[in-house]
Amino acid sequence: MMDVTGKNMVAGLLTIIVLLFAVPVVAAEKAEDNYKTYCWQCHGMSGIGNGINVRDMSVQPRDHTDGKEMSSRSDDELFEAIKEGGQAVSKSVLMPHWDGVFSDDEIHSLVKYLRELCQCQHGSS
Amino acid sequence: MMLIGLRKWSAATAMASALSLLLMSPIVVSAQASGEQILKEQCSNCHRLVGPAPATLKELWERKGPDLFYAGNKYKKDWLLAWLQQPKRIRSAGMFYGNHIEVSEDGDVIKKDSLISHPALSVEQASAVTAELLKLKANSDLIVAGEYKPGKISLTMGELRFDKFRGCMACHQIEPGYGGLSGPEVYTAANRLQEDYMMSFMRNPQAWDPKSFMPNMHLKEGDLEKFIHYFHALSGENFE
Numbered sequence: 001m002m003d004v005t006g007k008n009m010v011a012g013l014l015t016i017i018v019l020l021f022a023v024p025v026v027a028a029e030k031a032e033d034n035y036k037t038y039c040w041q042c043h044g045m046s047g048i049g050n051g052i053n054v055r056d057m058s059v060q061p062r063d064h065t066d067g068k069e070m071s072s073r074s075d076d077e078l079f080e081a082i083k084e085g086g087q088a089v090s091k092s093v094l095m096p097h098w099d100g101v102f103s104d105d106e107i108h109s110l111v112k113y114l115r116e117l118c119q120c121q122h123g124s125s
Numbered sequence: 126m127m128l129i130g131l132r133k134w135s136a137a138t139a140m141a142s143a144l145s146l147l148l149m150s151p152i153v154v155s156a157q158a159s160g161e162q163i164l165k166e167q168c169s170n171c172h173r174l175v176g177p178a179p180a181t182l183k184e185l186w187e188r189k190g191p192d193l194f195y196a197g198n199k200y201k202k203d204w205l206l207a208w209l210q211q212p213k214r215i216r217s218a219g220m221f222y223g224n225h226i227e228v229s230e231d232g233d234v235i236k237k238d239s240l241i242s243h244p245a246l247s248v249e250q251a252s253a254v255t256a257e258l259l260k261l262k263a264n265s266d267l268i269v270a271g272e273y274k275p276g277k278i279s280l281t282m283g284e285l286r287f288d289k290f291r292g293c294m295a296c297h298q299i300e301p302g303y304g305g306l307s308g309p310e311v312y313t314a315a316n317r318l319q320e321d322y323m324m325s326f327m328r329n330p331q332a333w334d335p336k337s338f339m340p341n342m343h344l345k346e347g348d349l350e351k352f353i354h355y356f357h358a359l360s361g362e363n364f365e
Contacts, residue, residue: 027181029181029182033182034182036223037182037185037186037221037223037336037338038338038340040222040223040226040233041222041296041305041307041338042295042296042305044228044232044233045226045227045228045233046228050231050232050233051232051233051307052218052222052226052232052233052234052235052305052306052307053295053296053305053306053307054232055306056294056303056304056305057295057305086292092292093289093290093291093292094292094295095292096292096295096340096342097340097341097342097343098340099341100329100330100331100340100341101331101336101337101338101340101341
């Protein structure tokens with residue numbers, strides 16, 4: 001059985017390990033707030049692909065409320081499109097990489113938010 | 126759920142706009158006021174004169190004008206001097222576009238009456254403020270002095286790279302009335318911005334401004350210079 005000193009040593013070691021692996025504290029933003037800040041400009045305030053930037057675009061942004069289109073994409077594809085940009089999923093270059101802005105966790109939350117907007121799941125329609 | 130979010134957002138932006146209007150008094154300091162005094166008394170209402178840049182979305186939404194704590198590494202002297210006397214909007218939809226748009230039958234549109242014009246300074250004030258701004262040189266560690274080497278690219282090739290290959294026109298106008306509206310126009314960029322700053326910012330926008338809605342485009346090093354050549358070609362068109 002471990003004595004008090006042993007327990008203290010274990011606790012100290014655990015603290016050091018946690019500190020070593022700690023990432024800089026950047027609070028994750030809510031998906032809805034990230035969507036408003038970064039996605040509205042093209043996908044629009046209503047998510048239907050008619051943001052202020054679309055006028056001169058050669059390809060129109062995805063309508064995120066379109067259950068038929070959105071259900072044809074898996075969560076992994078949506079994640080990749082957000083993180084690596086449209087070209088990563090054979091779509092438009094107009095959709096950029098967002099990996100410099102969002103953490104992976106934030107992108108997962110955005111994918112969930114997109115599922116709320118389309119009220120659909122992959123393969124549901 | 127989304128509608129409720131929009132209502133809250135609209136109320137918040139209306140309050141922010143009202144507050145901005147209250148804060149935006151004309152420049153009333155004397156012609157003899159020092160640049161430092163004008164910056165502190167008049168400019169700091171809307172601009173950060175000391176870092177850091179916004180670290181949260183809430184801070185980003187509240188930002189009314191560009192951060193100036195690295196103005197000396199960002200802007201060109203001649204442009205500052207002229208622009209401060211005759212300010213002209215650079216971002217069609219304001220500093221954070223989300224505060225200045227609304228839903229319409231034709232898609233989202235800019236609420237033009239929510240945008241606030243920048244006050245104009247006299248030549249003496251502009252000169253004093255320019256001199257002071259050029260002293261603000263935070264983030265110098267992100268600049269590689271002299272790394273941009275002047276060169277040329279045709280407008281056609283430049284547009285091909287900027288628009289077709291990289292899709293930057295989605296957010297930036299390449300001439301008045303053509304391109305995206307959320308980002309700053311790029312047809313004035315070469316007159317406005319120091320080249321080494323543009324190299325650094327395009328390489329990693331988040332190093333300068335963590336919550337910027339300019340994504341890291343993962344541009345190749347060779348592309349950085351070519352984009353700046355293109356901005357110079359655009360400025361030669363004298364769209365301003």
